[in-house]
Each structure stands twice: as structure tokens, then as C-alpha cells.
Amino acid sequence: MxxxxxxxxxxxxxxxxxxxxxxxxxxxxxxxxxxxxxxxxxxxxxxxxxxxxxxxxxxxxxxxxxxxxxxxxxxxxxxxxxxxxxxxxxxxxxxxxxxxxxxxxxxxxxKHLPQPQDALLQQAKEALSADNLNDAFKYAKQAYEIDANNSRIKLVLADICIQIHRLDDARSLLDTIALADQDAYFNNIKAKLDQAEQAQDSPEIQALQQAVEQDPANLDTKVNLAVAFNDAGRKEEALETLFSVLIKDLNFGEAKKNYLDIIASLPEGDALAATYRRKLYSILY
CATH class of the missing domain: 3.40.30.10 (Glutaredoxin)
Structure with a gap:
């Protein structure tokens, strides 16, 4: 038409x-x-x-x-x-x-047409609704780079960061929300973040950390700790723990698969993914 x-x-x-x-x-x-x-x-x-x-x-x-x-x-x-x-x-x-x-x-x-950041934010919301967290993060991050003072963009990005376990980033975003913009959506995201942060140091993780300290040579325990770290969103610690296993035995159990799965779960262009991909290549070749 x-x-x-x-x-x-x-x-x-x-x-x-x-x-x-x-x-x-x-x-x-x-x-x-x-x-x-x-x-x-x-x-x-x-x-x-x-x-x-x-x-x-x-x-x-x-x-x-x-x-x-x-x-x-x-x-x-x-x-x-x-x-x-x-x-x-x-x-x-x-x-x-x-x-x-x-x-x-x-x-x-x-003055009246949708701005680029508005279109990107809408794309982020649609990707989030479709459970496509990688694209949701990419679009919300682009919107934030255009308009870093937009509270709605910051809240959506913080929501996505919680879901991809970038809790420090989510906390930094929430800390910049002005009091006047702390609405029901803000309170909902803050509650989700508080819960996610509490889960980061669960009794299970504490017990596994203690077990690894007592028996550092037990690779099974290290893999279990890495899985628990990843489930709690502590991806860098999960990768570092798995890397310590792969240095000892490159083909130990599911260690390499878990390592690659965590890298694949990180957003496109994430520096952490690049770092740990290089570290794996250093022992592969």
C-alpha cells in the first residue's frame, strides 16, 4: 500500500x-x-x-x-x-x-517519529518475549549506547542482564535510576536482582568450594562446582574452574562440553567469551 x-x-x-x-x-x-x-x-x-x-x-x-x-x-x-x-x-x-x-x-x-533507540528497545522487548536473550541483550545494549539517560531502556537492559547472569551490570544500571522513575517495574527488577544475588553464594556452592579446597586433585568436584557457578550466573568463575580441569585432563568427562556451552551462552561479542576461547586454544594447539 x-x-x-x-x-x-x-x-x-x-x-x-x-x-x-x-x-x-x-x-x-x-x-x-x-x-x-x-x-x-x-x-x-x-x-x-x-x-x-x-x-x-x-x-x-x-x-x-x-x-x-x-x-x-x-x-x-x-x-x-x-x-x-x-x-x-x-x-x-x-x-x-x-x-x-x-x-x-x-x-x-x-520530533514525533520513533527514534532509533525506541525501535531498538521494541526489538529487545520482542526478542525477550521470544526468549531470545542474546538478541534481546544486543538490541537493548544498542539502545542504551544511543540514549544512556533513558530510564526505560536502562530498566529493560537490567532485566535482560539478570536473565543472562550479568548481575554486576544489572546492579550498576539500577543504581542510576532516579527516584522519580522507580516505579513498579523498577521494584520488580530490583527484587529479581536481590534474589539472583542471594543465589550466587548458595550453601551448595559453599560446600563444593570447601570440598575443592580439601581435595584440589578431585576433578569431579571441580566440574560440579563449575556447574553450580554457572547456574548461579558466576560464569567467569565457572570457566576458570573448568579451565583448571582441562589443563589437567583435556578430555575429562563433560568438562570441555560444559566449557564450550558456557562460552556459547554469552552474548555476541562478549569479552569473556573471547578470553576463554583463546585460553582453550592455547592448550589445544
Whole structure:
């Protein structure tokens, strides 16, 4: 479906109904007798292609649709041609009377169109709903890099960090949330983080650590400790413990498989994955 429409009395309601929180209708009051209108129509044609996903350019030819143009002109206080009215969510949000440059129109659109970080945050939420934690982290991290002061982005990223056991990162993010933004979602994430941090030093881990201290040569106990570390999100300690097993016996039980599985579970581009992949290569070759 084209995102450039000629407005008539028959389709005006349908055109206005196309606005949403993610899209804008640019209602252009136009006359072919005006050189300024012709030039602005050319600019709008280019912008319609550039913002194809979020912009509908609706042109009202005031010469051919005189009755409709007169009615709308009275409602909005039209005083010049061309005039551009931006509508979002079914309501006018901006009006640009008179001829406008491409840059002026772009600046007006960018106030109301979704920002890149908003699109990335939405992708992160969708990936999180699909239990795709790697992509969820990637998109949320990109959104955070664009707008590091956005509390909603920080909360979503912290939520994801908890689920991929990056608890220090989650705590750092929560510590920067202003008091005014500490809503129910914040409290929910904080409770999840508190619970995850408590689980990091469970009685099982403490018992296994003690057993390893008493018998450092017992590789089975070390593997069990590494598994417990990983389950608690202590991935670096899990990898280091498994590496100490692989140095002694490269083919011991499930040690190598567990080691590679932990690396694969880390987000794409994670420095920890690169470090421990190199350490494994150093004893393989």
C-alpha cells in the first residue's frame, strides 16, 4: 500500500485513521497554481520514500477539493499555501504554514517519529518475549549506547542482564535510576536482582568450594562446582574452574562440553567469551 495519498471528501476519515503512535500523517494543503506548493510537493515525495515505514503524505488539492479544503482551513486556521499539518494518534501535533525547506520539515518530523533507540528497545522487548536473550541483550545494549539517560531502556537492559547472569551490570544500571522513575517495574527488577544475588553464594556452592579446597586433585568436584557457578550466573568463575580441569585432563568427562556451552551462552561479542576461547586454544594447539 502506498504511503502517498490524494485526500478527498470520501477518504478523509480513512486517511486520518492511519495515524498511530508509531506513524505520522503529513496533511499537505496544496495548489498546482503555486510554485512553492509544487516545490514542497517534490520535497514531500522524497521524504515519503525516506520514511516509508512511519510517514503517510496526504495531499489535499485545494483547487479540486474546494469544499473540503475550506472546511478544514476553518478548523485549523489555514492562512497560507502551502501548509503542512502533522497528525499523530489521530490528532494534530504540529503545523508548518508557508513554504518549508527539506531540513525544516525533517526537523519537525523527527520530533514525533520513533527514534532509533525506541525501535531498538521494541526489538529487545520482542526478542525477550521470544526468549531470545542474546538478541534481546544486543538490541537493548544498542539502545542504551544511543540514549544512556533513558530510564526505560536502562530498566529493560537490567532485566535482560539478570536473565543472562550479568548481575554486576544489572546492579550498576539500577543504581542510576532516579527516584522519580522507580516505579513498579523498577521494584520488580530490583527484587529479581536481590534474589539472583542471594543465589550466587548458595550453601551448595559453599560446600563444593570447601570440598575443592580439601581435595584440589578431585576433578569431579571441580566440574560440579563449575556447574553450580554457572547456574548461579558466576560464569567467569565457572570457566576458570573448568579451565583448571582441562589443563589437567583435556578430555575429562563433560568438562570441555560444559566449557564450550558456557562460552556459547554469552552474548555476541562478549569479552569473556573471547578470553576463554583463546585460553582453550592455547592448550589445544
Amino acid at each position: 502506498t504511503n502517498q495519498i490524494h485526500v478527498t471528501a470520501e477518504n478523509i476519515q480513512q486517511v486520518l485513521g492511519q495515524t498511530s503512535e508509531e506513524s505520522i500523517v503529513a496533511l499537505s494543503f496544496y495548489s498546482a497554481q503555486s510554485p512553492e506548493c509544487m516545490e514542497q510537493a517534490r520535497i514531500l515525495d522524497g521524504l515519503a520514500q525516506q520514511y516509508a515505514q512511519n510517514l503517510v503524505v496526504a495531499t489535499l488539492d485545494c483547487d479540486q477539493q474546494q469544499a473540503l479544503a475550506s472546511q478544514l482551513a476553518q478548523q485549523i486556521g489555514l492562512q497560507a499555501l502551502p501548509t503542512l499539518v502533522l497528525l499523530k494518534g489521530g490528532a494534530p501535533v504540529d503545523m508548518l504554514p508557508g513554504p518549508q525547506s527539506e531540513q525544516q520539515i525533517k526537523e519537525a518530523l523527527q
